[in-house]
Amino acid sequence: MGKTIIEKIIQLHTNEEVSPGKIVWMDLDIRSARDFGGANVVKNYEREYGDQRVADPEKTFFTFDLVAPAKTLKYADNQQICREFAKKHGIKIFDVDMGIGSHVLMEEGLALPNTTVVGTDSHLNILGAVGCFGQGMGDVDITFAFRTGKTWFEVPETLKVIINGKFNYPATAKDLTLFILKNLGTEKALGKAIEFYGEAIENLSIAERITLCSMVTEMGGIIGFTSFNQKRLSELKDFIGKDIEPVKADQDANYSEIIEIDIEGLTPHVAVPFSPSNVKDVSDLRNIKIDSGFIGSCTNGRVEDIELASKILQGKKIRQGVRLVIVPATKRVYKKLLEKGIIEILFKAGAIILNPGCGGCAEGHAGLTGRGEVQISTGNRNFAGKQGKGMTYLASPAVVASSCIAGEIINPNKI
Amino acid sequence: MIRGKVWKYGDNINTDVIFPGKYTYSITDPEEMAKHALEDLDPDFSKNVKKGDIIVAGKNFGCGSSREQAATCLKYAGVGAIIAKSFARIFFRNAINQGLPVIQCAQAVDAIQNGEEIEIDFNEGKIITEKRTFNFPPLPESVVQILKEGGLIAYTKKKLEAGK
Numbered sequence: 001m002g003k004t005i006i007e008k009i010i011q012l013h014t015n016e017e018v019s020p021g022k023i024v025w026m027d028l029d030i031r032s033a034r035d036f037g038g039a040n041v042v043k044n045y046e047r048e049y050g051d052q053r054v055a056d057p058e059k060t061f062f063t064f065d066l067v068a069p070a071k072t073l074k075y076a077d078n079q080q081i082c083r084e085f086a087k088k089h090g091i092k093i094f095d096v097d098m099g100i101g102s103h104v105l106m107e108e109g110l111a112l113p114n115t116t117v118v119g120t121d122s123h124l125n126i127l128g129a130v131g132c133f134g135q136g137m138g139d140v141d142i143t144f145a146f147r148t149g150k151t152w153f154e155v156p157e158t159l160k161v162i163i164n165g166k167f168n169y170p171a172t173a174k175d176l177t178l179f180i181l182k183n184l185g186t187e188k189a190l191g192k193a194i195e196f197y198g199e200a201i202e203n204l205s206i207a208e209r210i211t212l213c214s215m216v217t218e219m220g221g222i223i224g225f226t227s228f229n230q231k232r233l234s235e236l237k238d239f240i241g242k243d244i245e246p247v248k249a250d251q252d253a254n255y256s257e258i259i260e261i262d263i264e265g266l267t268p269h270v271a272v273p274f275s276p277s278n279v280k281d282v283s284d285l286r287n288i289k290i291d292s293g294f295i296g297s298c299t300n301g302r303v304e305d306i307e308l309a310s311k312i313l314q315g316k317k318i319r320q321g322v323r324l325v326i327v328p329a330t331k332r333v334y335k336k337l338l339e340k341g342i343i344e345i346l347f348k349a350g351a352i353i354l355n356p357g358c359g360g361c362a363e364g365h366a367g368l369t370g371r372g373e374v375q376i377s378t379g380n381r382n383f384a385g386k387q388g389k390g391m392t393y394l395a396s397p398a399v400v401a402s403s404c405i406a407g408e409i410i411n412p413n414k415i
Numbered sequence: 416m417i418r419g420k421v422w423k424y425g426d427n428i429n430t431d432v433i434f435p436g437k438y439t440y441s442i443t444d445p446e447e448m449a450k451h452a453l454e455d456l457d458p459d460f461s462k463n464v465k466k467g468d469i470i471v472a473g474k475n476f477g478c479g480s481s482r483e484q485a486a487t488c489l490k491y492a493g494v495g496a497i498i499a500k501s502f503a504r505i506f507f508r509n510a511i512n513q514g515l516p517v518i519q520c521a522q523a524v525d526a527i528q529n530g531e532e533i534e535i536d537f538n539e540g541k542i543i544t545e546k547r548t549f550n551f552p553p554l555p556e557s558v559v560q561i562l563k564e565g566g567l568i569a570y571t572k573k574k575l576e577a578g579k
Contacts (some may be wrong), residue, residue, distance in 0.1 A: 022555065023555040023557050024557070050573065138512070140509065140513070144568065146573055152567075191504050
């Protein structure tokens with residue numbers, strides 16, 4: 001019997017024979033903790049293992065991205081607890097200047113195709129974008145991973161999703177992602193790995209794959225993998241800085257289900273409060289006035305995302321009374337935006353540009369929504385209370401930028 | 416083998432109901448956490464639960480956040496096992512890591528009544544009620560090892576010591 005991608009990657013990391021439903025002990029190439037959860041990992045570790053060394057400091061990392069820089073004493077203390085532990089054990093920290101941990105792991109060539117990575121970020125399965133098995137876990141799991149370099153894992157079944165047709169602007173990878181979410185809901189992929197196929201998938205850029213794979217969490221999936229054409233495969237190698245190709249599924253691999261989704265003529269889509277799977281065509285939303293916009297997050301914080309917004313905002317002004325917060329995913333993204341003159345365009349249009357990180361996507365950091373506030377965001381979750389007390393609509397950078405000019409949720413082709 | 420009284424609940428019992436979110440940062444002592452287990456759903460639970468009692472629930476038990484406290488508070492409340500039609504993935508992991516057995520068996524869930532006394536034989540994979548016996552697939556050996564040692568951390572401690 002052939003194997004799916006997730007089965008192959010797990011098989012590369014265990015001596016036990018891999019099959020769906022079986023629990024195996026799996027070696028971890030990278031184990032990480034963020035500032036959120038990280039301090040608990042350290043506390044667990046010191047309580048249970050005392051001064052024993054971590055399994056391999058070279059493979060262990062802290063990535064500070066959630067509250068960066070710390071805004072309360074508690075957060076500052078928690079980050080300092082991690083820094084002191086890191087110093088003691090010789091662990092590298094990507095500190096509060098670096099940006100979203102999952103993106104940094106990809107940019108630094110640490111999250112590589114066919115490797116296994118765990119951390120305290122529920123969106124760590126975003127690493128599927130580069131063919132890496134990333135997985136978010138609780139702090140006991142990560143404590144254990146720090147000490148042993150292993151975890152136990154139930155091999156998931158795999159769902160095959162075939163995308164038929166192509167998409168064109170004003171539809172973007174975010175609209176593709178929301179449209180898939182609309183079709184799969186939160187049940188069909190629950191607890192499964194997903195493999196995405198089809199011409200539109202093969203031709204996705206790295207940034208676009210990141211957008212799609214980041215929201216596999218919202219689909220209920222364990223991880224999503226995407227197929228590549230030759231051009232995109234060489235882009236991947238440039239991005240990770242290594243000549244490694246993601247494994248492919250065997251011809252006779254076994255799928256729990258095969259679902260085909262037709263996207264021809266895809267239009268911009270928006271997830272309406274309070275669920276990411278509550279997806280509607282943008283033209284079905286009328287007279288939704290907005291108070292604020294947010295462009296960033298692990299889902300849409302890449303150069304291409306912010307550059308697209310800047311093209312729409314160039315020479316225009318954000319509507320009076322509307323605030324637009326933009327947060328680049330990483331320091332590298334920020335640098336590129338500076339070099340390309342994009343920051344200046346955004347500044348002139350009236351946007352607020354924050355330092356790289358998770359800000360704007362989760363309560364606890366800059367860019368909260370107040371009671372009654374309506375926000376249009378490129379983030380990935382719009383559960384009640386996630387960004388504050390307001391109501392968040394999820395959309396592409398193009399829809400967010402256009403809506404901030406119009407003052408209401410709008411199709412970018414109307415700007 | 417455990418024997419205990421059944422506390423039966425419905426579908427989609429989420430982590431906020433299991434351990435109220437408002438205590439996330441204020442209560443960190445496991446014994447204290449246990450006093451608030453399920454309090455918004457069933458205020459009698461934490462007052463009357465006895466060591467070895469068994470929770471029986473519907474689909475998607477433990478959905479919602481990844482907070483470990485949901486599993487911790489039930490374990491320290493004395494819960495001996497949870498039988499459900501299905502579990503949310505992260506809760507399932509966290510429960511096993513805390514040394515709290517979780518069993519998927521939809522048939523048994525339908526048949527078991529609130530308040531009855533039942534028995535679970537983990538080695539044989541059997542749930543024994545007064546009227547009949549249900550079989551469940553025995554847990555994988557690796558999970559049984561973790562549960563036997565009382566959780567993931569205790570399990571590693573032992574393993575690391577043995578390897579010295």
